[in-house]
Amino acid sequence: MPLYSFKLINTRLVSDFGVHELPGEAEAQIEAIRLARSLRETRPELIGHHYSVSVINDDGAAVCTIPLKNKWAD
Numbered sequence: 001m002p003l004y005s006f007k008l009i010n011t012r013l014v015s016d017f018g019v020h021e022l023p024g025e026a027e028a029q030i031e032a033i034r035l036a037r038s039l040r041e042t043r044p045e046l047i048g049h050h051y052s053v054s055v056i057n058d059d060g061a062a063v064c065t066i067p068l069k070n071k072w073a074d
Helices: 025-042
Strands: 003-009 013-021 052-057 062-067
Touching: 003 025, 013 025, 025 052, 025 062
Parallel strands: none
Antiparallel strands: 003 013, 003 052, 052 062
16 A cells, blocks of 8 residues: 655745555545544644645655635545
């Protein structure tokens, strides 16, 4: 299974949420949406300050970036 790195970013790396083994990019994106929702609930002070959850695959390519203020995170 491929590995995906999850990070909280704004203009720089803020937090590293580690590497997760997932079946594919669709599952990685779903997990990023879940993480963004969780951060919105537990860290509401981040909303509106350009924070996003970034996912990178094990080849170093960007899979997705989910803004904390996003319709998918609502």
